[in-house]
Amino acid sequence: MNGPGRAIPHTTSRAAVLDVIRAAGTISRAGLVDATGFTGATISTVVRKLIDDGLVLETGRTESTGGKPRVLLRLDRTSCYAVGVHLDPVGITYVLTDLTGAIVSRMTRAGTGNEDPAVIVGRTATQIDFLIDGAGVDRERILGVGLVSAANGSHPRQPAMRHWLDFPAKTELERTTGLPVVIGNDATAAALGEYWAGSTDGFPIFAAISMGAHLGAGLLVNGLPHHGTGGFAGQIGHVCLDIEGPVCWCGARGCAEILAGPEAVVDAARADTALARTTGIDGEHPSVAAEFAAVVRAARRGDTGAIALLESSAEHLAVAVRVMANIVDPDLLVLTGPGSATAGPFYLPAIQQELDRAFFARAEHPVRVRLSTFASTAPAVGAATMALQAELVPMYPGQRLPEGIEQETTGA
Amino acid sequence: MNGPGRAIPHTTSRAAVLDVIRAAGTISRAGLVDATGFTGATISTVVRKLIDDGLVLETGRTESTGGKPRVLLRLDRTSCYAVGVHLDPVGITYVLTDLTGAIVSRMTRAGTGNEDPAVIVGRTATQIDFLIDGAGVDRERILGVGLVSAANGSHPRQPAMRHWLDFPAKTELERTTGLPVVIGNDATAAALGEYWAGSTDGFPIFAAISMGAHLGAGLLVNGLPHHGTGGFAGQIGHVCLDIEGPVCWCGARGCAEILAGPEAVVDAARADTALARTTGIDGEHPSVAAEFAAVVRAARRGDTGAIALLESSAEHLAVAVRVMANIVDPDLLVLTGPGSATAGPFYLPAIQQELDRAFFARAEHPVRVRLSTFASTAPAVGAATMALQAELVPMYPGQRLPEGIEQETTGA
Numbered sequence: 001m002n003g004p005g006r007a008i009p010h011t012t013s014r015a016a017v018l019d020v021i022r023a024a025g026t027i028s029r030a031g032l033v034d035a036t037g038f039t040g041a042t043i044s045t046v047v048r049k050l051i052d053d054g055l056v057l058e059t060g061r062t063e064s065t066g067g068k069p070r071v072l073l074r075l076d077r078t079s080c081y082a083v084g085v086h087l088d089p090v091g092i093t094y095v096l097t098d099l100t101g102a103i104v105s106r107m108t109r110a111g112t113g114n115e116d117p118a119v120i121v122g123r124t125a126t127q128i129d130f131l132i133d134g135a136g137v138d139r140e141r142i143l144g145v146g147l148v149s150a151a152n153g154s155h156p157r158q159p160a161m162r163h164w165l166d167f168p169a170k171t172e173l174e175r176t177t178g179l180p181v182v183i184g185n186d187a188t189a190a191a192l193g194e195y196w197a198g199s200t201d202g203f204p205i206f207a208a209i210s211m212g213a214h215l216g217a218g219l220l221v222n223g224l225p226h227h228g229t230g231g232f233a234g235q236i237g238h239v240c241l242d243i244e245g246p247v248c249w250c251g252a253r254g255c256a257e258i259l260a261g262p263e264a265v266v267d268a269a270r271a272d273t274a275l276a277r278t279t280g281i282d283g284e285h286p287s288v289a290a291e292f293a294a295v296v297r298a299a300r301r302g303d304t305g306a307i308a309l310l311e312s313s314a315e316h317l318a319v320a321v322r323v324m325a326n327i328v329d330p331d332l333l334v335l336t337g338p339g340s341a342t343a344g345p346f347y348l349p350a351i352q353q354e355l356d357r358a359f360f361a362r363a364e365h366p367v368r369v370r371l372s373t374f375a376s377t378a379p380a381v382g383a384a385t386m387a388l389q390a391e392l393v394p395m396y397p398g399q400r401l402p403e404g405i406e407q408e409t410t411g412a
Numbered sequence: 413m414n415g416p417g418r419a420i421p422h423t424t425s426r427a428a429v430l431d432v433i434r435a436a437g438t439i440s441r442a443g444l445v446d447a448t449g450f451t452g453a454t455i456s457t458v459v460r461k462l463i464d465d466g467l468v469l470e471t472g473r474t475e476s477t478g479g480k481p482r483v484l485l486r487l488d489r490t491s492c493y494a495v496g497v498h499l500d501p502v503g504i505t506y507v508l509t510d511l512t513g514a515i516v517s518r519m520t521r522a523g524t525g526n527e528d529p530a531v532i533v534g535r536t537a538t539q540i541d542f543l544i545d546g547a548g549v550d551r552e553r554i555l556g557v558g559l560v561s562a563a564n565g566s567h568p569r570q571p572a573m574r575h576w577l578d579f580p581a582k583t584e585l586e587r588t589t590g591l592p593v594v595i596g597n598d599a600t601a602a603a604l605g606e607y608w609a610g611s612t613d614g615f616p617i618f619a620a621i622s623m624g625a626h627l628g629a630g631l632l633v634n635g636l637p638h639h640g641t642g643g644f645a646g647q648i649g650h651v652c653l654d655i656e657g658p659v660c661w662c663g664a665r666g667c668a669e670i671l672a673g674p675e676a677v678v679d680a681a682r683a684d685t686a687l688a689r690t691t692g693i694d695g696e697h698p699s700v701a702a703e704f705a706a707v708v709r710a711a712r713r714g715d716t717g718a719i720a721l722l723e724s725s726a727e728h729l730a731v732a733v734r735v736m737a738n739i740v741d742p743d744l745l746v747l748t749g750p751g752s753a754t755a756g757p758f759y760l761p762a763i764q765q766e767l768d769r770a771f772f773a774r775a776e777h778p779v780r781v782r783l784s785t786f787a788s789t790a791p792a793v794g795a796a797t798m799a800l801q802a803e804l805v806p807m808y809p810g811q812r813l814p815e816g817i818e819q820e821t822t823g824a
Contacts, residue, residue, distance in 0.1 A: 013449075013450065013451075013454075037425075038425065038454075039425075039454065039457065041453065041454075041457070042425075042450075042451065042453075042454050045451065045453070203641075204641075205640065205641050217739075221633075221638065226633065226740075227741075228617065228740060228741020228742070228773075229615075229616075229617050229741050229742060229743045229773075229777055229779075230741055230773045230776035230777045231741075232738075232741045232772055232773035232776065233739060233740055233741040234739060235738040235739060235741075235772045236739070238735075238738045238772050239651075239652070239735050239738065239739070240651070240652070240653060240731050240732075240734075240735050241652055241654075241655045242653075242654055242655060242656075243653045243654060243728065243731055244654075250770070250772055251769065251770045251774075252731075252734065252770035252772075253770075316655065319652050319655055319664075320652075322652075322664065323650075323651050323652050323735065323739075324739050326644075326647040326650045326651065327629075327645065327646060327647060327648070327651070327735075327736050327739050327740065328638075328640060328645055328739065329639070329640020329641050329642055329643070329644045329645040329647075330640070330641060331641045357663065358662070358663045358664035358665075360644055360647045360650050360662055360664075361640075361641075361642045361644035362663075364642035364644065365641055365642045367641075
């Protein structure tokens with residue numbers, strides 16, 4: 001990426017128009033001009049191309065309000081589909097979505113555990129066929145597959161799924177499915193999933209806090225992911241909470257994750273003989289995520305020891321989230337990802353309380369915190385939207401592309 | 413701001429084209445198509461309008477490389493100018509820039525201290541006249557004034573310039589100068605100043621770390637400031653370094669600023685009788701920034717006590733900067749602002765060392781840290797560019813506007 005093109009913060013007009021139509025449901029060409037700031041000429045050119053491509057339909061007209069009634073546009077939601085796969089140690093989630101990112105079909109299978117990536121990818125290809133056939137969707141209409149996990153945009157020494165880092169998942173899955181594959185980070189995908197599902201209520205600055213074996217955040221500004229230079233943005237697990245604290249696996253001292261992340265919670269639970277027994281984590285160790293889930297289940301059953309561990313973890317994570325908020329100054333945070341589906345209720349109150357009490361700009365505006373209504377599928381849905389974007393939206397040369405998305409020729 | 417328009421991450425095509433021409437120096441229409449991803453039709457419409465407005469000139473042709481030679485475009489740098497004013501406790505910096513953000517004339521006057529804002533704004537208006545007349549620029553060509561300080565995008569309880577928070581600086585300066593005034597945060601302005609001056613080398617994700625009475629950071633992504641929801645993004649001074657630490661004036665515990673910011677350095681220096689005497693801060697207290705500057709001068713003279721205080725401060729600030737880097741994942745950091753001009757050399761090594769040692773994604777890419785080559789004027793230059801942008805670039809309805817920039821009608 002070189003040259004002045006890098007100076008421009010927008011996707012192509014095609015991307016902008018598609019996103020506005022999707023978010024609006026139905027909208028007129030004049031509405032697109034207002035919403036995008038493009039000229040009427042640009043809008044009509046872009047819309048004509050989208051109609052020719054079969055992605056957009058003209059659908060009825062606005063009520064005449066004195067002036068000439070306007071033709072309304074909407075996406076042809078069944079014109080194409082995408083598959084989203086979220087590889088997680090505790091479960092692999094598959095979704096098939098239509099052009100609007102709406103879930104047509106979903107399924108969940110056993111987690112990756114520590115199995116050989118090649119075996120898992122082979123099985124994944126079979127499951128994808130099963131998903132598509134089961135939904136009765138013409139395979140010709142599947143644009144591609146989005147595959148997300150903690151292994152993308154992750155640290156070479158990151159414990160979870162470390163054995164995936166050198167595995168050519170994209171190439172292998174493309175070979176076995178015969179479909180284009182986009183790979184990405186699961187926290188960013190979760191943020192995209194929430195955005196496409198409308199969870200962001202149009203708030204322009206939004207972070208999805210993703211809980212699993214690790215803590216991560218996906219940042220969205222005006223609907224576009226902030227991946228960061230290397231795809232590593234949003235490392236709330238590596239916010240310093242104690243400059244003199246213990247050394248984290250990332251190499252820094254006193255990170256939120258080493259002090260209070262899922263693994264710290266699991267270690268504390270294992271050190272508590274009674275709790276270790278009730279949670280069953282005194283035996284073999286399937287994965288940190290699975291053991292953390294066991295502690296959460298104990299807390300949901302009312303186990304006071306488990307509850308105390310989660311509350312302490314939540315108080316620490318809340319400060320890390322507040323630090324991120326002091327740097328990003330967001331409108332809204334959503335707790336999402338498989339871990340949040342169960343642990344979220346234990347973390348949400350502490351995070352909201354810390355933001356209300358100590359967020360730097362609290363006098364100017366609140367930072368809203370919500371628990372996702374589809375936490376466990378959000379990353380997979382986001383993965384599918386990445387596949388849709390990659391196939392439908394040409395990027396211009398200067399634009400930073402999410403890892404795994406091929407450069408396409410400029411178009412508008 | 414409502415509706416789908418908020419979902420679109422781009423400025424108008426006019427803004428994009430102006431920025432690309434500015435950054436490129438000279439470029440052809442075809443080059444603009446490549447760089448922006450807009451259609452040739454859009455580019456020629458936008459360029460025609462910019463030429464009609466007298467902002468862009470056709471200047472010669474490219475060497476013929478077999479194909480038809482292309483007309484090159486450049487900004488007409490003297491077509492219009494803007495004034496940038498940086499109100500800082502230690503000094504008020506004025507710059508007059510041309511359309512490209514290049515400094516035509518500059519001057520520095522006594523700082524704001526604790527004087528009555530009304531008096532200072534009155535004097536500022538006089539100095540602006542002086543600046544314009546001295547440069548011999550036709551007042552008709554001055555598009556406006558950018559006024560930046562720590563008081564914008566700042567916390568109601570923030571010590572520095574707190575007395576400015578309720579003062580209608582924009583309205584008052586518009587009344588006294590008869591020019592449109594844009595107000596903004598000085599850290600963000602410093603980042604814009606560095607960007608327009610080319611200090612970012614085209615790196616898309618960039619943060620300007622601004623040192624003065626307070627620590628702040630201005631974040632730029634693809635040349636656009638990330639202001640945050642309330643204009644409060646980049647609060648590196650309020651990154652937690654000790655969850656059990658002392659309570660900061662912002663209400664949180666163990667912030668970088670309370671532990672190691674300029675005021676903490678000054679307090680430590682004052683507690684050291686010998687150092688207090690050599691630095692002369694044992695007497696009256698003009699301002700934290702002025703006293704911090706005195707400690708820096710002592711360190712530059714080789715005072716070991718002063719050097720030790722700055723090195724300890726630098727080690728703490730370095731961790732706060734690394735935490736920001738773990739969240740934003742930037743390419744480049746620049747130490748800038750009046751404070752950096754003198755203190756920067758004491759902070760730069762510690763920050764680079766911490767990033768090399770503990771930045772989360774260090775295995776993937778380095779985060780470069782530089783000392784600005786025009787640290788003391790960068791905020792004022794950024795202020796001038798804000799005024800240029802505000803007058804020359806209509807925003808579309810959906811776009812978030814920096815505080816103080818008036819909404820204009822959509823154009824492209």
